[in-house]
Amino acid sequence: MTAAVPAVTLNNGVTMPQLGFGAFQVGEKEIATALENGYRSIDTASAYGNESDVGRALRSSGIARDEVFVTTKVWNTDQGYGSTLAAFDASLARLRLDYVDLYLVHWPAPARNTYLDTWRALEKIHADGRARAIGVSNFRPADLLHLLDAGGTVPAVNQIELHPHLQQAELRAFHARHGIVTEAWGPLARGGLLRHPAIVPLAGRLGRTPAQVVLRWHLQLGNVAIPKSATPERIRQNLDVFDFELTDADMAAIAALDNGTRTGPDPDFFN
Numbered sequence: 001m002t003a004a005v006p007a008v009t010l011n012n013g014v015t016m017p018q019l020g021f022g023a024f025q026v027g028e029k030e031i032a033t034a035l036e037n038g039y040r041s042i043d044t045a046s047a048y049g050n051e052s053d054v055g056r057a058l059r060s061s062g063i064a065r066d067e068v069f070v071t072t073k074v075w076n077t078d079q080g081y082g083s084t085l086a087a088f089d090a091s092l093a094r095l096r097l098d099y100v101d102l103y104l105v106h107w108p109a110p111a112r113n114t115y116l117d118t119w120r121a122l123e124k125i126h127a128d129g130r131a132r133a134i135g136v137s138n139f140r141p142a143d144l145l146h147l148l149d150a151g152g153t154v155p156a157v158n159q160i161e162l163h164p165h166l167q168q169a170e171l172r173a174f175h176a177r178h179g180i181v182t183e184a185w186g187p188l189a190r191g192g193l194l195r196h197p198a199i200v201p202l203a204g205r206l207g208r209t210p211a212q213v214v215l216r217w218h219l220q221l222g223n224v225a226i227p228k229s230a231t232p233e234r235i236r237q238n239l240d241v242f243d244f245e246l247t248d249a250d251m252a253a254i255a256a257l258d259n260g261t262r263t264g265p266d267p268d269f270f271n
């Protein structure tokens with residue numbers, strides 16, 4: 001039996017489950033499996049091409065709308081004030097929802113130089129009650145400073161690549177200073193960490209899997225994490241992480257694995 005998922009409170013008082021289902025490269029079946037097994041937060045994006053699958057899985061689950069936290073994101077080519085408003089309408093239509101819980105700017109896309117205008121559109125969407133919270137993704141400290149200096153709404157969340165090989169100390173400290181929740185994408189380093197000689201024995205000692213140990217590390221750091229799996233047993237296993245704890249020594253052993261390795265694009269260059 002999986003214990004209840006704790007909630008984190010965002011800077012506007014909205015609460016969000018600390019562990020959710022990452023829906024990149026999955027379809028309705030996997031999203032339905034996640035919901036059946038107790039996930040109550042789904043992370044999608046217009047770029048994933050599966051917002052309709054998320055909507056269908058939600059409707060057929062029979063779970064009340066207000067019990068599931070739905071995140072989606074505006075893609076780089078839709079950045080800009082008017083185009084973001086139009087992209088949001090299209091996302092809601094595909095999801096067949098009246099609102100999302102969290103709407104994110106997917107990448108800063110620095111060469112476009114449009115994220116401030118995009119952010120104004122997210123503020124309008126939030127003011128209109130169509131996103132309960134708004135945030136960003138893959139923003140670097142300089143992007144966040146730029147946004148904060150422009151005034152307006154402080155992002156509720158920055159969703160960034162974060163795992164033991166890329167611990168993002170500078171961004172996490174920035175977020176803590178400004179009340180921004182850190183959400184980890186690729187929390188399992190896309191599977192690349194799970195045979196690591198520092199993780200495997202830890203998992204053996206605790207009677208857990210390597211993925212569960214890594215997810216527990218995220219939770220104890222205070223991150224929101226959104227692991228993806230297309231495998232039912234792993235989908236279940238990844239949510240079953242609320243009844244054990246890593247010691248300070250375990251946390252320190254994992255902290256030592258930081259080597260700055262990315263599994264995905266670098267926000268400096270991804271446009």
Ligand SMILES: NC(=O)C1=CN([C@@H]2O[C@H](COP(=O)(O)OP(=O)(O)OC[C@H]3O[C@@H](n4cnc5c(N)ncnc54)[C@H](OP(=O)(O)O)[C@@H]3O)[C@@H](O)[C@H]2O)C=CC1
Pocket residue numbers: 021022023024025043044106137138159160184185186187188189190191194209211212226227228229230231234235237238264
């Ligand atoms: N904002 C952004 O720019 C980005 C956001 N994301 C979001 O983050 C989510 C998660 O990131 P993602 O890149 O998918 O990577 P993850 O770190 O979640 O890793 C997913 C990989 O790990 C494997 N895996 C999952 N659970 C286990 C387990 N218990 N044991 C062994 N292997 C496991 C999966 O295999 P299998 O599926 O075969 O079970 C898959 O290959 C995405 O789905 C998306 O929602 C991701 C990338 C960028």
Ligand SMILES: O=C(O)C(=O)[C@@H](O)[C@H](O)C(=O)CO
Pocket residue numbers: 024045047106264265
């Ligand atoms: O999954 C996402 O949210 C992403 O933005 C990335 O997958 C990104 O699109 C990518 O990896 C492109 O190669």
